[in-house]
Amino acid sequence: MKKIYFFAFLLFATLLLTGCGSTKNVAYFQNSDSINFDNSRFLYDARIMPKDQITVSVNTTTPEVSLPFNLLLQNAYTQGRSVSYSGGTLMPYLVDNDGYINMPIIGRIKVGGLTKSEAEKLVTEKVRPYMAETENPVVTVTMASYSVSVLGEVARPGSFQVSREKITILEALAQAGDLTIYGVRDRVKLIREDATGKKSMVTLNLNDANIVNSPYYYLQQNDVVYVEPNKVKAQNSTVGQTTTLWFSATSILISLTSLLYNILK
Structure with a gap:
């Protein structure tokens, strides 16, 4: 009976911890109530670049x-x-x-x-x-060659053609299937090359609703958006095949030890 109560307690604790996940780093536009949309009243026009x-x-x-x-x-x-x-x-x-x-x-x-x-x-x-x-x-x-690329922690990374000659960073992420749960939403990297060939990189915060007022809200042709993984995904990626086999062998050893203990007691 005590074992039943013990396993029930573990199950309850697991569900409690799982259900208490915070949306602090997941939800977009967290401060949307305080944003001033007057600053976003402009129509974007793409400019022709070398190699277009x-x-x-x-x-x-x-x-x-x-x-x-x-x-x-x-x-x-x-x-x-x-x-x-x-x-x-x-x-x-x-x-x-x-x-x-x-x-x-x-x-x-x-x-x-x-x-x-x-x-x-x-x-x-x-x-x-x-x-x-x-x-x-x-x-x-x-x-005829307006395209942007989205890489990293998104569902469908790749390059996407833009037929309307205008695309926002949110629309580009939507075409890539949105960020995965492991994507860091407050440190999205945007890599851009200007008409002289000079490269620049900026960091965008998708949790902040003021991104719609950012000069980088609209993407230029050949922009690259990179979504980096969070710590959980980075730690999981270090668990290689050797580590997995080690855990499997340990689990088997514990099971055999438990079985022998029950037989010989």
Whole structure:
């Protein structure tokens, strides 16, 4: 009877300790009642960086007028002995280290550091002198290589393409399946490279609701987010195969000792 009470006490103590886990280091936005959202009233615009891939589309009411300004992958087809070409897929430009692209007719223009709308305005100004005054060209610039990477203690680490040219750190973590229970939420690392190639690293606290006012709330293309493991995960990772076998052998030895004691007593 005493053994039953003893095991019942151990079970109760285990459940009590398990149920008393604190959410202090787990919950996001713990001070959300005191945050000032007035500081977060701005719309983020990504800026074109060196080594980005962008597409530039020029359209006019008369397609033949804008065709020479579009970089197209020509589709060739054979008709008898002659080879003809038709307009194909719009090819992306690779922005060089100085921020330039080389467009047909226009030549080299600097788009590095510009937003999508600023680049569209620049290209429009460059193509207009080649057209009639009645033409009103419509230029569309799209980023074809906007991606961010999420590593560490998340459910699905990897690189993720951003189709909207805008993503927050929370959206990036959501695409990675959110942090695991072992992820340290108040020391998330963000690694960023600027237009000159200079790297920087900042630490973000997801427990603090003021992160929405942080200049790093919106991620730039090629940003890397790293979630480090907490002490529990780090300690568990040091338990190798040898340690596991040692515990198994100890458990078997204790069981055999207990069995022999019960037989011989």
